[in-house]
Amino acid sequence: MNHQEATTQSYEYLEEVGLVRQARSRIQTLSNGQQQKIHLGLTFIADPELLILDEPTRGFDPVNQGLFREYLQRHLQRGATLLLVTNQMHEVEELTENVLFLRKGRRFFFGSKLSAKAKLGERCTEVTYTGQLPPSIDAWNVDVREPGRLVLRQTHGLQEANRLLDSLLDAGVNVTDFSTRMANFDEIFKDIYNDSAMTDSLVA
Incomplete structure (x- = not known):
């Protein structure tokens, strides 16, 4: 984006999340919840076609978790592709189509959520x-x-x-x-990693 586009989208976002008055504040002076909103804005501004997110809601309060899901669903509906790394299985249920489970650095399973439940649960x-x-x-x-x-x-x-x-x-x-x-994905996750020190899961 050029400077004008970035400025316009930034202010539109800040207006939407109620932070336009803090537009010129240093991020260190904002509350944790406000800082989370800023990080969300940096993620979604410019409508990226590919989103690679690593445990994006870690530490988020319930309000900002809901805001994250709202913005993410909006971008997915526009055709964005999501690559999500998470141990939060409710995010797998809500946000993804296919799942890849890694165990000890190797592929344990890859396929649709439905096939994962049929084969692993x-x-x-x-x-x-x-x-x-x-x-x-x-x-x-x-x-x-x-x-x-x-x-x-x-x-x-x-x-x-x-x-x-x-x-x-x-x-x-x-x-x-x-x-x-x-079985739900929480139960499947426990079965896969119960005897493993490695709890890596990549959900796409």
């Missing part, structure tokens, strides 16, 4: 209930975590989870809640 099925479980429950590999809640332990698919539910209902168990889902 296991289905989790939990049932809460009242009443007595039938003797037939012994045929299922379940953990009774606490009175009234059980978890299907073995690797299983959606059909098997539904069969467990049907068997409980057929036996007259009063099921108060039933949930079955694929």
Whole structure:
């Protein structure tokens, strides 16, 4: 950008985030939250086509985390490409399309988020209930975590989870809640790095 373009965009940004009065202040005199906003502006000004961000929200308060996501989504909708290095798995869920997990400096997995969940995660099925479980429950590999809640332990698919539910209902168990889902990225991350001193993850 030339000087005029940079000045115009800078003031537009400062106006938007409520810092136009501090435009000529030294950054060292600003609060941490205000400094974070300045760093965000430096990241997104000039509408870059490629964003390479390394743990960009580390230390951000919730307000500035929301501001970051808003600006990032705006740039992604304009066609920008994001390369994001993060250990914050909620950012993976919200911001990325593909994921690369590195373990001990080598590629452990690369692919879409959906394929990562299918290949690296296991289905989790939990049932809460009242009443007595039938003797037939012994045929299922379940953990009774606490009175009234059980978890299907073995690797299983959606059909098997539904069969467990049907068997409980057929036996007259009063099921108060039933949930079955694929592992989320926090759980996948823990499985990959639980026995590793290296916790590098690159999400693109």
